[in-house]
Amino acid sequence: MSTSDCLFCKIVSGEIPAEVVRETDTTVAFRDINPQAPTHVLVIPREHHPTAAALASADAGLLAAVLGEAHRVAVDEGVADTGYRVVFNTGAQAGQTVFHVHAHVLGGRGLNWPPG
Structure with a gap:
């Protein structure tokens, strides 16, 4: 896949809108x-x-x-103290559907284990 076809690259460039909650020089959340x-x-x-x-x-x-931004998102979202999960799905069998690395920050409810 070329970066011109990548959904998340298009979000980074502003071609596709997203509800951005944090941005740095190197990351977007x-x-x-x-x-x-x-x-x-x-x-x-x-x-x-x-x-x-x-x-x-x-x-x-x-x-x-x-990973540091994932923690800052958890703080901003009010879930850092109660608990949150950071997930990287790597590969199609693990559930990765967009092949631009991304960390899922999940919280605000009980998260059972095992997850899958």
């Missing part, structure tokens, strides 16, 4: 269009990397920035 919890925000790097594994191999610092 926006509400999921199909929320699975009262808080369901996606945190993505502005730079295209298809999976969490690819990002970890290419730029561990950027992966850390995505």
